[in-house]
Amino acid sequence: MRRIFWRIALYTSVLLVTTIILAPVCWMFIMSVSSMTDLTARPMQWLPATMDFSRYRMLLTFEPNSPGEIFLLALRNTFLAAAGASILSLIVGFPAAYSFSRLPGRRAPLLYLVLSTYMLPSAALILPIYIALSAFGLLNTPFSLAVVYCSIVLPFVVWLLTGNLNTLPREIDQAAAMDGANLWQTIRHVVLPLSGAAIGTAALFGLLLAWDEFFFSLILTNDLRAKTLSVAIADFAAGRATDYPLIATAGLLSALPPVFIAFFLQRSLVKGLAAGSVKG
Amino acid sequence: MFIIVLGVTGYPLLQTIWLSFHSRPLAGHDVQADWVGLANFKTVLENAAFRAAVARTLYFTIVSVLAEAMIGVMVALLLDQEFRGRAFVRALLVLPLAMPTVVSAMMWRLIYNPEYGAFNALLLQIGLIDDYRSWLGAPGLAMNMVIIAEVWKNFSIVAIIVLAALQTIPRELYEAATIDGAGPWARFRNVTWPGILAPLSVALVLRTIEAFKVFDIFYVMTRGGPANTTKTATFFVYDESFAFLRAGSASSYALVVVAISMVLIAIYVRLLRRQDQP
Numbered sequence: 285m286r287r288i289f290w291r292i293a294l295y296t297s298v299l300l301v302t303t304i305i306l307a308p309v310c311w312m313f314i315m316s317v318s319s320m321t322d323l324t325a326r327p328m329q330w331l332p333a334t335m336d337f338s339r340y341r342m343l344l345t346f347e348p349n350s351p352g353e354i355f356l357l358a359l360r361n362t363f364l365a366a367a368g369a370s371i372l373s374l375i376v377g378f379p380a381a382y383s384f385s386r387l388p389g390r391r392a393p394l395l396y397l398v399l400s401t402y403m404l405p406s407a408a409l410i411l412p413i414y415i416a417l418s419a420f421g422l423l424n425t426p427f428s429l430a431v432v433y434c435s436i437v438l439p440f441v442v443w444l445l446t447g448n449l450n451t452l453p454r455e456i457d458q459a460a461a462m463d464g465a466n467l468w469q470t471i472r473h474v475v476l477p478l479s480g481a482a483i484g485t486a487a488l489f490g491l492l493l494a495w496d497e498f499f500f501s502l503i504l505t506n507d508l509r510a511k512t513l514s515v516a517i518a519d520f521a522a523g524r525a526t527d528y529p530l531i532a533t534a535g536l537l538s539a540l541p542p543v544f545i546a547f548f549l550q551r552s553l554v555k556g557l558a559a560g561s562v563k564g
Numbered sequence: 565m566f567i568i569v570l571g572v573t574g575y576p577l578l579q580t581i582w583l584s585f586h587s588r589p590l591a592g593h594d595v596q597a598d599w600v601g602l603a604n605f606k607t608v609l610e611n612a613a614f615r616a617a618v619a620r621t622l623y624f625t626i627v628s629v630l631a632e633a634m635i636g637v638m639v640a641l642l643l644d645q646e647f648r649g650r651a652f653v654r655a656l657l658v659l660p661l662a663m664p665t666v667v668s669a670m671m672w673r674l675i676y677n678p679e680y681g682a683f684n685a686l687l688l689q690i691g692l693i694d695d696y697r698s699w700l701g702a703p704g705l706a707m708n709m710v711i712i713a714e715v716w717k718n719f720s721i722v723a724i725i726v727l728a729a730l731q732t733i734p735r736e737l738y739e740a741a742t743i744d745g746a747g748p749w750a751r752f753r754n755v756t757w758p759g760i761l762a763p764l765s766v767a768l769v770l771r772t773i774e775a776f777k778v779f780d781i782f783y784v785m786t787r788g789g790p791a792n793t794t795k796t797a798t799f800f801v802y803d804e805s806f807a808f809l810r811a812g813s814a815s816s817y818a819l820v821v822v823a824i825s826m827v828l829i830a831i832y833v834r835l836l837r838r839q840d841q842p
Binding site: 294295297298301302304305306308309311312315323324325326327328330392396399400401403404405406407408409410411412413414415416435492495496498499502503513514515517518520521522528531532535536538539542543545546547550553554555 | 822
């Protein structure tokens with residue numbers, strides 16, 4: 285009897301958690317395929333009379349001066365900035381993480397310093413960055429945004445990779461050294477292949493962090509040459525436009541790439557989160 | 565790496581400190597910056613509105629991180645049990661985490677919509693409210709409604725990290741504890757809690773620091789309104805620099821935010837290091 289009660293409580297709780305996670309997102313989808321009349325009806329009809337996918341088509345066709353143009357250009361800018369920041373951070377972050385993990389000397393304080401720069405509020409850096417970029421005429425380009433995003437992505441990448449490298453036994457490096465490999469060969473042929481999953485996780489995290497960024501983009505971009513999705517969505521949401529289904533569609537579409545990536549690499553994401561945090 | 569860290573973090577930070585002692589308009593790059601000493605900090609610290617914003621931000625941070633911790637741990641304990649469809653529900657945890665903050669803020673703004681939001685419709689149809697309300701337009705309410713949105717977005721980070729920690733606790737420990745006559749609470753207290761404490765506190769590090777510098781979710785959901793009741797500390801930096809174009813005093817606002825963040829960061833880094841060297 286107690287067992288049955290326990291099972292019921294368990295499944296009820298699971299159902300509750302699932303609903304809490306899914307319901308808002310499902311509602312956003314329902315909004316995106318509803319008409320305004322469906323949405324404004326009282327009492328609320330939860331399901332629209334007909335599914336209307338016209339907003340998806342509208343946002344995904346490139347036409348001058350349309351929401352589609354805004355959306356697609358913002359998508360391109362976001363991708364350039366996020367991928368740029370991720371790649372740049374991996375290129376310089378991996379050697380840094382390796383030196384934190386392997387080279388002699390007390391580097392722990394330095395690692396914590398790097399970690400704390402990741403936590404620094406963007407507001408602390410925005411003014412000089414703005415003044416400097418405007419002096420060089422580099423405001424409003426996705427590439428300067430990519431470099432600025434490194435202030436967020438790079439410390440996190442270093443932190444994550446160092447944690448992961450620490451879980452690789454040092455004996456592997458030593459064995460390679462015994463076989464006559466120099467430092468570069470050890471990294472190239474031994475450590476790098478073994479860190480594939482960690483690098484994937486770090487790249488994924490870099491993309492997610494940069495895709496999510498808002499503050500820098502809001503201030504450092506001002507039109508479609510560089511404006512990213514997060515700022516475009518905020519504009520949509522705050523604008524006088526009352527086409528709420530369109531706003532919901534734009535939100536859903538711009539959430540798709542990061543959600544898709546996160547689910548695809550879920551295993552290494554969870555593992556990386558856990559390993560990174562346990563190791564600090 | 566250090567060149568990039570210095571370029572995008574170190575140099576701007578020093579420059580912000582330099583600016584905070586000067587009076588300088590934002591526009592132009594060869595404009596005069598006058599030394600004003602501590603005058604900017606005096607303005608900032610004497611600004612009652614800013615002090616209220618800092619208190620508000622701390623309220624937001626403490627309430628949302630505590631809620632995320634509690635819900636996160638409970639969900640992790642739940643998903644550690646055996647049940648059908650467990651892999652699916654675990655995978656779902658990634659959804660709020662991967663959802664961009666701005667999109668989630670926009671989604672909740674639409675859900676709370678005073679005219680036809682789903683939140684109003686739901687509460688009305690189950691009979692909890694008599695009429696539609698403006699959830700984000702009521703001064704006392706808006707902050708807590710944003711906190712709900714924030715917790716929805718971020719509890720899963722805590723849940724994922726704690727769940728991973730739970731899986732590293734050997735089952736034999738639970739069995740041994742049961743044989744020794746430990747009840748569910750004693751098992752949690754003596755076996756589970758020590759196993760999840762370290763990763764949990766690290767997860768809370770990130771959450772606390774992220775929550776304190778919050779800007780985007782409020783920018784999208786309330787713009788600091790109604791009547792400035794959701795205007796967080798970062799808004800002052802934003803307004804001072806890009807609405808009033810005063811780079812000097814804006815830097816002072818920024819540095820006060822940084823100083824508070826630094827205290828939080830320092831507390832947690834200490835915590836982290838202590839756990840690294842048991």
